[in-house]
Amino acid sequence: METTQLDPFDRKILALLQADARLTNNDLSATVNLSPSQCSRRRQRLEEEGYIKGYRAVLDRDRLGFSLTNMVTVTLATHNRDNARRFAELVARLPEVQEAHALTGEMDYILKVVTPNLKALSEFVNGELLPHEAVQHVKTAIVLETLKETGSLPL
Template sequence: MDDLDRHDVLLLAELQRDARQTVQQLAAAAGLSSTPCWKRVKEMEASGIIRGYTVLVDRERVGLSLCVLAEVNLTRHNEDDVRRFEQAVAACPPIVGCYATTGQADYVMKVLVPDIKRYESFLHETVFKLPGVTHVRSSVVLREVKAESRLPLDVPRPAPAKRSRAR
């Protein structure tokens, strides 16, 4: 975040809050005029800071009522097995998050499916067949207490105005 100034961080915070804002709305929120605002957003898109735009969907209203956190261990950790496992995970739509971790599990996956029967099928037809999987421990999410997609960006404070000394 070293290259981002106060205006960039304000723009990112605003886009995370509502990515459908007009350039004029973003510019006003960041204290910029429209052209510099548009240029900054385009630069952040080109550099990969902004990876894309999306819509938040209520998973339960689209039939994905069951959320499971699955801890996965691999038999071996050689480069080829890890690469094949991670490629298979990336290609599996019900796995909406996967994290290589320290501790008891090699990976923690977030899986969304309609119900427990579908999760059981998913385990047998998909997870147990993933390259190198030796152990899976599943935790069914009873209730989401917090599921935030926004990054907690700290907006730098504006530099204090310099006072002139009157004599």
């Protein structure tokens, strides 16, 4: 699929939608000074070309009972393609894992994990991560306070 360059109107539409994905084409039109039909065509093109990957609701972790945020670093038992694939498959099926990143340096992966409490964190680490054949070592850090959390790109 051929992609086009983003112009200032496209960037403004993307910035507005990442702040509030519920905006209608009429809402966008009033802010970016294009007609609703032009905003609709641009939004559709941005979706088709993959600039917009999807829409979602941001839920309140605390209200839903997931008040503990944890950063978990993982070192693999052996460093080969199959082991990395097995670990990726494990992470993909664990709903507690919100983010998973492969790293350079001392640790192989860092995971952002949410749990309701310390007992659930312990069960997650001891019941899911440590018994897995791909995992050698796990370290956890409990987040005391979140100073900034965003998925927004600096458009």
